[in-house]
Amino acid sequence: MLKRRDHPYIPNSQTETKKQMMQEIGIKSINELYVDVPEKYLLKKPLNLPEGLSEYEVKKHVETLLSKNKTSKDLPTFLGAGCWPHYIPAAVQNIAERSEFLTSYTPYQPEISQGILQALFEYQSMMCELTSMEVANCSMYDWASAVGEAARMAARITGRKEILIPKIIHPERAATLNAYAEPAGIIVKEVSYRRDDGQISLQDLKEKWSSNTAAVYIENPSYLGFIESQVDEISKEAHAHNALLIVGVDPTSLGILKPPGEYGADIVVGEAQPLGNAMNFGGPLLGIMACRDDMSLIRQMPGRIIGFTTTQDGDRCGFCMTLQTREQHIRREKATSNICSNEALCAVASAVYMALLGPEGLRELGETIMYKANYAIQLLSKIVGVKVPLFKSAHFKEFTVNFDNARLSVKQVNERLLQHHIHGGKDISREFPELDQTALYCVTEIHSKDEIQHLAETLEEIIA
């Protein structure tokens, strides 16, 4: 057990120093500094917390606990569903660990924080290129909260109170949107999909429009992995109703997919975790938020935005936080959002990732993912009793696998796969009861041909 005195993180806990400082203040006991705390609230009994440990013991303890986990190192894993496995180049990690970035606060003093400001400006700029938008903020918490904020933003801009969303959406994203929307009086309406290809039903969309529709939100690729290809029609429809088009993206697709800025998106949200950030059991993530160069949109944008400027003497270029009058520390209850701390370091990691890959790398990434995922689709669809995918649409990196004809539940299949040291896809049978026993599988550039073949062979064996 470590003595509380002389703790390595607390230099002034050293007896002599402490005494000297107490003398300087003129106190005999530290408790004199707590005199204004009502006596009854000062803890009398020690709290039920562990005793302090040495660094070595902490390391062993945490490593031992973490080693109880099984990861893709131990078993090929075909899970994504909003948090995806991708390779992170060593240089990304190396830069994100630079302690000048890692241990700094929000750049309130820009002159001594040019490094993080420029890195974040570059993140914003590269995100704009990927999405084909002009403005991006320097991050939201994650995709789900970004959708919530985008809905509120659209409601403020249009003065309307309804948001249309696709029925095929990540349930956690929909739940988050509801939590953000409800207090603002925003009503969220679902638009149904076509059963054969999963595409948004334009018929249902037509019926859901009203003079109170602030925006329609679509995703590309969709939660279930297929590409929504009626984007031009939906965009036209939205703008004809003077509503906004909000598009959610997985940016790893944007090296090969038409970017939302090219089909009229007004606001883009999404998840940039796959660009250089580890899964970490689901967090931290990296929410994308971008919009067109239009003051009526920009003024309503939540979150921190880094801008280009010059020194006061005009001599040099530099960067600082901009448009802070939108934010809580100035505008208080009238702010566009309460967000301040965001996911800045994850954004820096993503900037390094995008810079390393460049235009060719991002195109290759998109192609490689699509090749491998579609390879898996082809192999799996040969298995008797398995339907892959459920929807006749192009799929990017995720796809549905249905086991109804095998007379097995996803749960049973996954249990059997686990026994064979494979982790199957996410069970979505409760999220979409109409799709019966269906799982959502994910294949990215890190899955090898052998692993995919092994999955197919094992599934065949399990089902037979």
Next chain:
Amino acid sequence: MRNEKNTFRQAAWSEPAIFDLGKSGRRGHVLPVVDEGVRKTVGNIDRLLPESMRRLSRLKLPELSEVEVVRHFLRLSQMNYGVDSGFYPLGSCTMKYNPKINDLLAGLPDLNLLNPYQDESTVQGILEILYRLERWLAEITGTYEVCLHPAAGAHGELLGTLLMRAFHKANGELQRRTDVIIPDSAHGTNPASASMAGFSVIVVPSDDEGCVGLGALKAAVSKRTAGLMLTNPNTLGIFEKNIDEIAGIVHEAGGLLYYDGANLNPLLCKVRPGDMGFDIVHMNIHKTFSTPHGGGGPGAGPVGVCEELGKFLPIPRIMFDGKRYSLNYDKPDSIGKIRSFYGNIAVLLRAYAYILALGREGLEEAAEISVLNANYLVKKLKSIRGLTLPYNDAKPRKHECVFSAKPLKNDTGVSALNVAKRMLDYGMHAPTIYFPQIVEEALMIEPTETFEKEELDRFVEIIEEICQEAYGNPEAVLKAPHNTAISRLDEVKASHPKTMTLSWRMYQARNIQQSKNQPK
């Protein structure tokens, strides 16, 4: 061996924007080649993609080798300042040292490679860590249970105010309980969060002692009161000694008491918000529990609640039956989700290791030394000409203190902003300035427990030198900083609609007048 004079110079690379670097065709990373067999089986990708959905325009990203990318960002990092660089007395931000072992543990593949939807049998280790962390944080805050989901303090506040909403709704009183009461010294996030959750904000003024005035509070409370959001110790670093009466008044009116945990550090293992009557408590993991702030995040903002509010917390809840850890989604009264998955796990793991390293006594020591350090600075700074300590300068502060540079400004024209900028010239971060708004020319100073006496003494010397300089040669202070990567920036230009440039695209489109220091 030491230099008597200040020789600090921050690195000042003339580093262009990354779009101005590299050459067409250069690669910084190469992906594994897709197997020929896979290509053959799948056929042409273009055939799979509907024509209308193909990217036709080439991505306009920079093209750099790995060497150039690393050099670029390394140079940028050298033009940044972190807690590891030196003293960081940014008030209300609790910029304490970030132990290195915690980063090492957060970088382990056994965490990094975990997908949140893995079978529970494969994630028992991380669930155990999170479950225990919840219990420890509940114990530290004196709350019944803790939710780890919020990604930041403000996100915790949003959850907290949504819980208030859920509580009053369940009681059928949401229609009439429209007001959240907030002191004028509160963080801006409090009113912003209350407003996001659909409440109106009622501001109560502070009294002469810098605390919530009981008379003003009684006048503000009504049958419309949904709750009070309070920071204790408050943003002046002063403990709200009337907390008993405050809690009584709010609870009497049927409101909930919300604790803004930004200033929890001085209370660790000394006093618990739950014991003082707070119903909802958020914590800032990146403040109190030492996790690095990453230049703006990721943080984590867990929320603890009293027993009555537990049923409203977001799903899933982590359960333990004595043998197995599991995730429970079956909570019919839950407000649902405020984000995907279960929280900023890599950040929370660091907090787990931090609590383990310090233990109960270490945490108490951290609290006490943070208060000792702040009061030591109060004692030393009080005698400096040009500065005053508003709101009863004889009263002990807790973890931070707020000085006013108003006399200095009146005497010399040197403002709190100028003092802050001049501090940077010494290789020290500036205090928070102009907050709380109830102190004119505020310098809000929080030393935390992790800086040694010598560094605190140096801080005092620097402040003294700057104030003397203001009286003797104000020019140097007014034009500061001089030793940072760049001199004072034109922040008005950055936000003006005519010059505002928020991306490389906008920069090119607006064809901003190029400055001398080309190209950047």
